Amino acid sequence: MMNASFRLWLTADVTTTPWQARLQRAYFGWRRLCGNRLTMLGLAVLLFLVMVAALAPLIAPEGYDAQSLADRLAAPSAAHWFGTDDLGRDVLARMVYGTRVTLMIACLVAVIAAPLGLLVGTAAGYFGGWVDTVLMRINDVFLSFPGLILALGFVAALGPGIRNSVIAIALTAWPPIARLARAETLTLRNADYIAAVRIQGGSALRIILHHVVPMCLPSVVVRITLAMAGIIITAAGLGFLGLGAQPPMPEWGSMLSSGRAHLSGAWWISAVPGIAIVMTSLAFNLLGDGLRDVLDPRSDS
Amino acid sequence: MHLSILKAVARQASSVSTTLLGLLALTFFMGRMLPIDPVLSIVGDQADQSTYDMVHRQLGLDKPLYVQFFLYIRSMLSGDFGNALFTGHRVADDLMKVFPATVELATFAIIIGVGIGVPLGIVAAVYRGSVIDHFARVVGLLGYSSPAFWLGLMGLILFYATLGWVGGPGRLDVGFMDSVGTHTGFTTIDALWEGDMEVFWNAVSHLVLPGSILGYGSMAYISRMTRSFMLEQMAQEYIVAARVKGLSGWAVIRRHAFRNILVQLVTVIALAYAFLLEGAVLTETVFAWPGFGHYLVAGLLAGDMNAVLACVLIVGIIFVGLNLITDLLYRLLDPRTR
Amino acid sequence: MTAQLVVEDLRVRFHTARRVVEAVRGVSFTVGREKVGIVGESGSGKSMTGRAILRLSPPQARVTAKTLQFQEIDLLASTERQMLKVRGRRISMIMQDPKFALDPVMRVGHQIAEAIPADRRGSRAQDRERVLAMLDSVHIRDPKRVFELYPHEVSGGMGQRIMIAMMLMPEPSLLIADEPTSALDVTVRMRVLAILDELAAQRDLGLIFISHDLNLVASFCDRVLIMYAGRIVEECKASELAHAQHPYTRGLLASLPRVGDTRARLPVLTRDPAWLSS
Numbered sequence: 001m002m003n004a005s006f007r008l009w010l011t012a013d014v015t016t017t018p019w020q021a022r023l024q025r026a027y028f029g030w031r032r033l034c035g036n037r038l039t040m041l042g043l044a045v046l047l048f049l050v051m052v053a054a055l056a057p058l059i060a061p062e063g064y065d066a067q068s069l070a071d072r073l074a075a076p077s078a079a080h081w082f083g084t085d086d087l088g089r090d091v092l093a094r095m096v097y098g099t100r101v102t103l104m105i106a107c108l109v110a111v112i113a114a115p116l117g118l119l120v121g122t123a124a125g126y127f128g129g130w131v132d133t134v135l136m137r138i139n140d141v142f143l144s145f146p147g148l149i150l151a152l153g154f155v156a157a158l159g160p161g162i163r164n165s166v167i168a169i170a171l172t173a174w175p176p177i178a179r180l181a182r183a184e185t186l187t188l189r190n191a192d193y194i195a196a197v198r199i200q201g202g203s204a205l206r207i208i209l210h211h212v213v214p215m216c217l218p219s220v221v222v223r224i225t226l227a228m229a230g231i232i233i234t235a236a237g238l239g240f241l242g243l244g245a246q247p248p249m250p251e252w253g254s255m256l257s258s259g260r261a262h263l264s265g266a267w268w269i270s271a272v273p274g275i276a277i278v279m280t281s282l283a284f285n286l287l288g289d290g291l292r293d294v295l296d297p298r299s300d301s
Numbered sequence: 302m303h304l305s306i307l308k309a310v311a312r313q314a315s316s317v318s319t320t321l322l323g324l325l326a327l328t329f330f331m332g333r334m335l336p337i338d339p340v341l342s343i344v345g346d347q348a349d350q351s352t353y354d355m356v357h358r359q360l361g362l363d364k365p366l367y368v369q370f371f372l373y374i375r376s377m378l379s380g381d382f383g384n385a386l387f388t389g390h391r392v393a394d395d396l397m398k399v400f401p402a403t404v405e406l407a408t409f410a411i412i413i414g415v416g417i418g419v420p421l422g423i424v425a426a427v428y429r430g431s432v433i434d435h436f437a438r439v440v441g442l443l444g445y446s447s448p449a450f451w452l453g454l455m456g457l458i459l460f461y462a463t464l465g466w467v468g469g470p471g472r473l474d475v476g477f478m479d480s481v482g483t484h485t486g487f488t489t490i491d492a493l494w495e496g497d498m499e500v501f502w503n504a505v506s507h508l509v510l511p512g513s514i515l516g517y518g519s520m521a522y523i524s525r526m527t528r529s530f531m532l533e534q535m536a537q538e539y540i541v542a543a544r545v546k547g548l549s550g551w552a553v554i555r556r557h558a559f560r561n562i563l564v565q566l567v568t569v570i571a572l573a574y575a576f577l578l579e580g581a582v583l584t585e586t587v588f589a590w591p592g593f594g595h596y597l598v599a600g601l602l603a604g605d606m607n608a609v610l611a612c613v614l615i616v617g618i619i620f621v622g623l624n625l626i627t628d629l630l631y632r633l634l635d636p637r638t639r
Numbered sequence: 640m641t642a643q644l645v646v647e648d649l650r651v652r653f654h655t656a657r658r659v660v661e662a663v664r665g666v667s668f669t670v671g672r673e674k675v676g677i678v679g680e681s682g683s684g685k686s687m688t689g690r691a692i693l694r695l696s697p698p699q700a701r702v703t704a705k706t707l708q709f710q711e712i713d714l715l716a717s718t719e720r721q722m723l724k725v726r727g728r729r730i731s732m733i734m735q736d737p738k739f740a741l742d743p744v745m746r747v748g749h750q751i752a753e754a755i756p757a758d759r760r761g762s763r764a765q766d767r768e769r770v771l772a773m774l775d776s777v778h779i780r781d782p783k784r785v786f787e788l789y790p791h792e793v794s795g796g797m798g799q800r801i802m803i804a805m806m807l808m809p810e811p812s813l814l815i816a817d818e819p820t821s822a823l824d825v826t827v828r829m830r831v832l833a834i835l836d837e838l839a840a841q842r843d844l845g846l847i848f849i850s851h852d853l854n855l856v857a858s859f860c861d862r863v864l865i866m867y868a869g870r871i872v873e874e875c876k877a878s879e880l881a882h883a884q885h886p887y888t889r890g891l892l893a894s895l896p897r898v899g900d901t902r903a904r905l906p907v908l909t910r911d912p913a914w915l916s917s
Contacts, residue, residue, distance in 0.1 A: 141323035144617045146579030149597070153613040156601050157334040233448045237583050240450055241598060256451060260587075263454060264462045274451035281446035538739040541695055542802075545734075546754040547727030547809065550719070556753070557742050636744055636789045
């Protein structure tokens, strides 16, 4: 499948350019990742979900809000694979569009929390002194709350809605990243090559962005992937309480909640979204575990 | 030795108070982020300007921000969390009433978490790579990945509605409510106190499902950490030395490896207990369990900022307190830190 | 001298995902009531040999041998239960660094008492007396105070003496010393060795002294075995070390500085790949 000379270049014992070295490392890391079957399972599930989200209009052309009160609370059948809910909407269609919502929340939270955490953590670790103390005190304050409770507090203050729940969850997700980044920065701060860049006149910003952050990236990536599992559950929790995506937008957590009234009769309305949440969270956990074995092997066994 | 412990406590206390101050600042700030005007929510939008101004002054909103913050701290420290608009009582009184229910749930859960999690973790470490290890890992993974409130719903369908093995939502069957007095606030203990076995078993049947589901989550975390700690110790030289002395494998685990993980385990258990507060929020909602989490959600849905912020603050204080306790325990239990 | 321990063609293999690594490749020797030194560099397999005798190799290791016999016991064929009676009571081992080889959360006195075999235990007071006597025999000056200490509270030399006390408590007839002085300061080293010498003579012990220090082993032991890449390349009496045959040994001896040396440069040992397959 791979061009023979390209493969030779990729697996050569002696590298000639930094790019070749980086690509080699990535390639061998990828090979090791592939060897871990559970991790591949997690990755496959996630890719499947991305595909479902992308192809939603094709899979469920009727949209997520096609009500048909005559068909309400129908059990799973050939026409409705996952049955219908209390307004006669096809549960499968709502699940498929709900995938978009879930993945979007996950991505947005990651995109907000990771850079924020990296910035705060590396700044605290690099500058030390009162910058470190102040930033870490703030960090400690945020860390003193379990994720859901803090998110609930923020949502209470900001009001319900998807945008606010994303902000709320992101505010609970950045502290562990900052703490991790700071720990990594502290070990790097006194390295000789950092001193060398400083002597050459590199500004603090340049050192942090070009040298410190890349070293922190592997463990941050692992941490964020593993955190995704919890973020999905927190988002579902907010949706369950009606604080996330507002109706009629489909969100797995709120779908779970709407099924509560019909638990003994139409159990599928609550069961199916829950299974999806478990699957997604599990996939992130498996992927994160595998990434940790490849990128950050010294933590945990 | 005592002086050094005192000094350490003093240092901890000062860092803890700054954290607490930060907690208060955060909740104060959250309270001010409201998109709703708090005066309007009290007087309604039909009130005239003078009523509005009066309430505005009463709430202290005309004073500068830092004065408001200072007044806020003062009232928080004296336990005055304001009034819960949706119950009509003082928040502090409400909290006293609902906390025991959550503690009962959390204690049951932690007993399961530790009772199953620790032995499972030890066995998984000793027989690393075996079927038990993989089983423990799978069970643990599912525990992290499953939302407790969904497990609650599924559990209710299966074990309550279909099989009838356990009691349903609430702490007691409707018929038994108020049949025992409130001595400790723990329905199970109160029933035992009065010798009413029927109520006791009913309370237990209601406690089992939500407690087990919360316990499952704790168990997943505790067993994984126990396994990790045990593997770390088992790779140490003193374990080989103990075997050289002629001790059997399990004697070595019991007398050496396990005793060395106790300190870390205590920290993990305290953390797990704190996480139970988080899990309780939605589980109590699903099971209509009249505890702290249920109160928080009810206050949230009613838009009662006093109640919500007080709850958030209390959780923060509990977390910080637990951290402090584990630090002290660390110092007491590990001879190397003295 | 009758041999207590007979080792013939001992091999220790590790099966990794890609290939089989042989840490010990067919080692044969005997040990009587004498002091035998095993010298080698890191990776020569000397520690693995010591652990294999006690069947304490890492779990991934596979140990095979034509003969692995201690007195009347076939060590290779013994089950784990049978080995429990061998370890401590018949063969014991002292390890390199007491900082890591002693349980950090247990007082040293209790750790030594733990080494008393179950059938020889008495009351707590009696066991305590025996421990104190043992601490005395390794020349620890205040045994009562030291009994109550934790491992992190004792110095390196004292820690090693405690380890010796602990491992000789069950009264073995063969003692394996795995780099016992490598983690100690030079001055402390001599004292610990003196204690080891005294006890070995008193109790008529067989001693296997594993080290990377050729000089030390030559001065301390009766016989010397040189290991390289998992094999024994030389075996001779310590007194005849200067007449060693194998080029590796000659290279080692040549690279050691000597008082009164007239050489301007110390020769660096050149490794002949032929040694790997001798």
